[in-house]
Amino acid sequence: MIRRIAAFAGLPLLASLASFILLPIIARVGGTPAWNSLAVGQAVGSIAAIVIALGWPLTGPSAVASAREERVRRRHYAVSFVTRSFMFICAVPLMALALMFTSGAGQFWIAFLMASAQAAAGLTPAWYCIATGHAGRIAKYDVIPRMVATLGVIPLLFATGEIYLYPLALLVLGLAGTLWFNKDHSNRQDYRGLTPGAVLKEIWRLRSGAGITVAAGAYASTPILVVQFAASAAGLAAFVSAEKFYRIGQLATAALGNSLQGWVSEFGTDHWHRRKFSLMALAGLGLAGWLMLALLGPWASGLLFGSERAADFLTCFWFGLSFLLVCVTTSTGAHWLVPAKRMRTVFASTIAGAVVGLPAMVILAHLMGGQGGALGLAIGEVAVTVIQLRAILGLLRDKASDEKVEGVAS
Numbered sequence: 001m002i003r004r005i006a007a008f009a010g011l012p013l014l015a016s017l018a019s020f021i022l023l024p025i026i027a028r029v030g031g032t033p034a035w036n037s038l039a040v041g042q043a044v045g046s047i048a049a050i051v052i053a054l055g056w057p058l059t060g061p062s063a064v065a066s067a068r069e070e071r072v073r074r075r076h077y078a079v080s081f082v083t084r085s086f087m088f089i090c091a092v093p094l095m096a097l098a099l100m101f102t103s104g105a106g107q108f109w110i111a112f113l114m115a116s117a118q119a120a121a122g123l124t125p126a127w128y129c130i131a132t133g134h135a136g137r138i139a140k141y142d143v144i145p146r147m148v149a150t151l152g153v154i155p156l157l158f159a160t161g162e163i164y165l166y167p168l169a170l171l172v173l174g175l176a177g178t179l180w181f182n183k184d185h186s187n188r189q190d191y192r193g194l195t196p197g198a199v200l201k202e203i204w205r206l207r208s209g210a211g212i213t214v215a216a217g218a219y220a221s222t223p224i225l226v227v228q229f230a231a232s233a234a235g236l237a238a239f240v241s242a243e244k245f246y247r248i249g250q251l252a253t254a255a256l257g258n259s260l261q262g263w264v265s266e267f268g269t270d271h272w273h274r275r276k277f278s279l280m281a282l283a284g285l286g287l288a289g290w291l292m293l294a295l296l297g298p299w300a301s302g303l304l305f306g307s308e309r310a311a312d313f314l315t316c317f318w319f320g321l322s323f324l325l326v327c328v329t330t331s332t333g334a335h336w337l338v339p340a341k342r343m344r345t346v347f348a349s350t351i352a353g354a355v356v357g358l359p360a361m362v363i364l365a366h367l368m369g370g371q372g373g374a375l376g377l378a379i380g381e382v383a384v385t386v387i388q389l390r391a392i393l394g395l396l397r398d399k400a401s402d403e404k405v406e407g408v409a410s
Contacts, residue, residue, distance in 0.1 A: 019146075019150050019248075020248055021150075021151070021154075022150050022151075022153075022154065022166065023244060023304065023305065024304045024305060025154060025157055025158070026038065026157070026163060026166065027304070027305040027306055027309060028306065029157050029158070029161055029163065030110075030161075030163040032237050032308070032309070033107060034107060034110055034163045035237055035240065035305075035309065036228075036236055036237060036240065037107040037110045037111040037114075038110060038111065038114050038163070038167070039224050039236075039240045039243070040099070040111050040224065040225070040228065041099065041110065041111035041112060041113070041114030041115040041118070041167070042114050042115070042118050042224075043221045043222070043224045043225050044095055044098055044099060044111070044115045044118075044221075044225075045095065045114060045115035045116065045117065045118025045119045045121075046118050046217065046220075046221040047214075047217060047221045047222075048091040048094075048095055048115065048118070048119035048122070049118055049119045049120075049121045049122035049217075050122065050213050050214050050216075050217030050221075051087060051091060051122070051210070051214050051217075052084050052087040052088050052091055052119060052122030052123065053084060053122040053127075053210075053213060054080070054083055054084055054087060054203065054206045054209070054210040054213075055206055055208070055209025055210040055211070055212060055213045055214075056080045056084065056127055056206075056209070057126075057127040057213070057258075058209050058212060058213050058333075058334055058338060059206075059209035059338065060076060060080060060127050060128065060131060061127055061130055061131035061258075061261045062131075062261070062338060062339050063076060063131075064076050064077075064128065064131035064132060065131045065132075065261075073128075073131075073132065074185075074186060074190045075190055076128070077125065077128045077185075077186060077190070078186055078190035078191045078194065079194065079202055080127075080128070081123070081125075081182065081186075082191065082194045082199055082202075083199055083202050083203050083206065084122055084123050085123065086199055086203070087122070087203070088119060088120065088122065088123055091119055092116060092119070095112065095115045095116065095119065096112055099111045099112050099115060107163075107164075109164055110163055110164050110167065113164055113167035113168050113171060114166075114167040114170075116167070116171050117167045117168075117170040117171035117174060120171055120174045120175055120178075121174065123174075123175070123178050124142050124174070124177075124178060125137070125141060125142070125178060125181045125182075125185075126138050126142045126258070127258070129141075129142075130258045130259070130261060131261075137181065137185075140177075140181075141177045141178065141180055141181040142174075142177055142178075144177070145173040145174060145176060145177035146170065146173065146174060146177075148173055149166075149169040149170045149172070149173040149174070150166070150169075150170065152169065153165050153166050153169045208343050208347070209343065211347055212333075212343065212346050212347045212350055215347065215350040215351055215354055216350045216353070216354075216384075219350070219353060219354040219357055219358065219380060220326075220377075222358065222361065223239075223243060223361060223373050223374070223376075223377050224236070224239070224240060224243060226358075226361045226362055226365050226373055226376075227239050227361075227365045227369070227370055227373040236370070237308070237309045238301075238309055238310060238311050238312065238315070238370055239311070239315060239369075239370030239373060239374070240309070241301040241305050241309045241310060241311045242293075242297055242301060242311035242312075242315045242316050242319050242370070242374065243319065244301075244305075245293055245297050245300070245301065245311075245316070245319070246293065246319040246320075246322065246323055249289045249293065249323050250323070250326065252285065252289070253282065253285065253286075253289075253323070253326055253327050253330055254330075256281060256282060256285055256330075257278075257282060257330040257331065257334060257335070260274075260277075260278045260281070260282075260331075260335060261334055261335060264278055264335045264339065271339065272399065274335075275331070275335050275336050275339075278331045278335040279328070279331040279332065279335070279336070281331075282327040282328060282330055282331040283324075283327060283328055283331070285327050286323055286324035286325070286326070286327030286328060287324060289320060289323045289324065289327070290320035290321060290323055290324045291320070292320075293316050293317075293319055293320035293323060294313065294316050294317045294320045297311055297313075297315075297316030297319075297320070298310060298311055298312060298313050298316055301316075311370075312370075312371065314371045314374070314375075315370050315371050315374045316374075317374075318371065318374035318375045318377065318378045319374045319377070319378075321378045321381075322374070322377050322378045322381045325378070325381035325382060325384070325385045326381060328385055328389075329349075329381070329384050329385055329388055332385075332388040332389060332391075332392055333346045333349075333388060336388075336392050336395065337388060337391055337392070337395075340395055342391060342395075345387070345388065345391045346388070348387065349383070349384045349387035349388050349391075350384060352383045352384065352387055353380040353381060353383045353384035354380065355383075356379060356380050356383040357376055357377060357379055357380015357381070357383065358376075358380070359376075360375070360376035360379045360380060361373050361376030361377060361380070362376070363376070364376045
């Protein structure tokens with residue numbers, strides 16, 4: 001288990017550390033306008049990536065991990081790639097249109113390329129590698145291309161001062177890694193019968209998982225867009241600095257959650273014991289992240305991004321609380337409720353978080369600026385967590401009742 005976590009969580013973290021190294025360079029070379037434009041593009045692209053993914057990272061690993069035949073597993077991936085590619089093609093012009101009308105994205109091409117690079121993450125084969133237990137393939141086809149794009153562009157940024165080179169390299173090498181994986185690990189037979197009509201039917205069939213992830217991801221990606229309209233450029237820049245640490249922490253959450261997801265759902269295992277382990281592990285990560293973000297975030301953001309973009313304590317504190325709650329619901333949703341076929345509960349909790357959190361972000365950001373936006377995000381995550389924990393208590397009560405009945409019968 002330790003080796004599995006180290007492989008699946010450690011590799012994506014290496015890529016996140018590479019991007020973290022680049023952030024101070026972007027802040028100083030591009031200045032506040034490029035900093036804000038990249039953040040807006042990343043927010044729009046993050047929403048698009050979640051739509052493009054169609055819920056496969058949520059529902060796919062358990063389906064693939066529980067399949068016994070390799071042929072069935074490969075078919076799952078083929079369907080996922082074709083459906084996600086269709087969504088990516090549709091998303092690109094919509095992102096361009098959205099960024100044209102988004103204030104604050106003064107440098108359109110920087111924002112658009114960043115949005116496209118972020119959206120292309122919805123095509124990554126990482127979820128399939130997680131389900132099949134091949135951490136090395138994540139490194140080869142996903143992590144290494146992104147690290148090369150991130151680190152390789154640094155001398156070009158210093159030499160030219162052209163910030164657009166970073167998202168362009170990220171987009172090109174990210175797509176190249178995905179196509180490389182398809183060449184090595186799929187064939188034409190896997191894609192047989194995937195006509196346009198069949199693809200549209202598959203997309204409709206995926207609506208439940210896609211709805212959950214879209215609702216959650218759209219809500220999680222909106223703080224920057226909300227605060228953008230309620231805060232000054234300097235206030236947005238400081239908020240973005242805190243949000244960058246939050247996003248990097250989210251990579252650790254996703255990495256740990258992904259490393260456990262296929263393991264929790266493996267055929268013929270003690271699922272209950274593994275689910276409890278995942279909840280404790282992710283809650284521990286969340287507590288550590290909250291503490292680090294609240295105590296070190298203001299100092300580290302000023303040191304790395306410049307004093308004019310330094311985050312304040314309360315913004316970091318509320319982002320840290322959101323980080324803890326997201327860690328908890330990563331386990332309760334993907335590891336508990338989805339395998340238990342409680343998709344409606346996960347969807348309802350996600351919608352509740354958006355219904356509560358979005359108005360809270362709008363109102364509090366207007367009243368308090370960046371601090372209010374972070375607090376509104378945390379309020380929404382509280383709603384999600386409460387609903388999912390109540391559902392899990394119900395699952396545990398049902399399990400205890402079933403065991404009692406079995407004991408009486410025996």
